[in-house]
Amino acid sequence: MRSALIVDDVRVSIDCDADIVAARQKGRELASQCGFPSTDLAVVATAISELARNIVRYAGRGQVILRLVNNNGKRGIEVVAADDGPGIPDIGMAMQDGYSTSGGLGLGLPGTRRLMDEFEITSDFGKGTIVTVRRWRR
Amino acid sequence: MQVPILKQGAYRIATVQSALTDEDLKQLRDALVGQVSKVRARGVIVDVTALDVIDSYATRTLRDVAHMIRLRGAETVIVGIQPEVAFSMVKLGLSLEGVATSLDLEEGLAYLSRKGNGSDHEVRPHR
Numbered sequence: 383m384r385s386a387l388i389v390d391d392v393r394v395s396i397d398c399d400a401d402i403v404a405a406r407q408k409g410r411e412l413a414s415q416c417g418f419p420s421t422d423l424a425v426v427a428t429a430i431s432e433l434a435r436n437i438v439r440y441a442g443r444g445q446v447i448l449r450l451v452n453n454n455g456k457r458g459i460e461v462v463a464a465d466d467g468p469g470i471p472d473i474g475m476a477m478q479d480g481y482s483t484s485g486g487l488g489l490g491l492p493g494t495r496r497l498m499d500e501f502e503i504t505s506d507f508g509k510g511t512i513v514t515v516r517r518w519r520r
Numbered sequence: 521m522q523v524p525i526l527k528q529g530a531y532r533i534a535t536v537q538s539a540l541t542d543e544d545l546k547q548l549r550d551a552l553v554g555q556v557s558k559v560r561a562r563g564v565i566v567d568v569t570a571l572d573v574i575d576s577y578a579t580r581t582l583r584d585v586a587h588m589i590r591l592r593g594a595e596t597v598i599v600g601i602q603p604e605v606a607f608s609m610v611k612l613g614l615s616l617e618g619v620a621t622s623l624d625l626e627e628g629l630a631y632l633s634r635k636g637n638g639s640d641h642e643v644r645p646h647r
Binding site for chain 2: 407435489496
């Protein structure tokens with residue numbers, strides 16, 4: 383009855399750095415329910431940590447939405463990090479290793495893309511940013 | 521979540537017990553750098569066995585700790601990075617370049633002892 387498994391979205395409000403920890407712990411729990419091996423749990427939790435920190439650092443607040451997804455029997459986890467912050471003026475630059483406007487290491491977005499199987503980003507300058515990532519169970 | 525810092529001869533050992541927020545990490549950094557100055561510790565071990573995530577911020581803070589403590593003339597060893605954490609760090613593009621790491625606490629103490637900075641501290645000879 384695996385296909386009957388329906389899990390509602392898990393929404394985590396991101397407001398401060400404690401929420402970063404909460405988001406990645408919820409993501410780890412959800413991925414664990416999906417049967418991901420422990421290496422993947424760390425990968426997913428790390429990606430969530432980077433995305434949530436970007437929200438705190440650049441937008442101040444936003445949310446992380448976690449959900450289990452199913453694509454033709456392939457199961458995985460989807461993480462959406464959304465904010466109404468200032469947006470990213472140059473996504474091309476933001477996706478480069480070592481580029482940061484905040485004095486960080488500049489690995490958050492490019493590193494998250496490497497960690498996950500799928501990565502989509504939309505950002506409207508002045509309106510906000512939505513990053514969607516997915517990792518599929520092997 | 522405060523990280524307890526234990527005294528072990530000329531060394532200080534910080535054992536992380538659970539997930540740390542960015543603020544916790546900053547506090548840990550300041551406490552360790554402060555202790556090295558105050559008690560003239562020769563070496564610091566940060567045991568991160570309990571951490572299930574070491575992201576870019578945590579990596580940067582741990583690196584800062586090691587570099588600041590080195591500037592004070594002492595050594596830092598990060599011990600206990602779990603294999604899946606190491607995997608994620610490398611994928612993300614993180615490294616702890618210039619920072620000593622050891623498998624576990626015992627190896628970390630042996631490392632500090634080899635460095636010759638803890639002559640008043642007894643460490644069991646390592647296999």
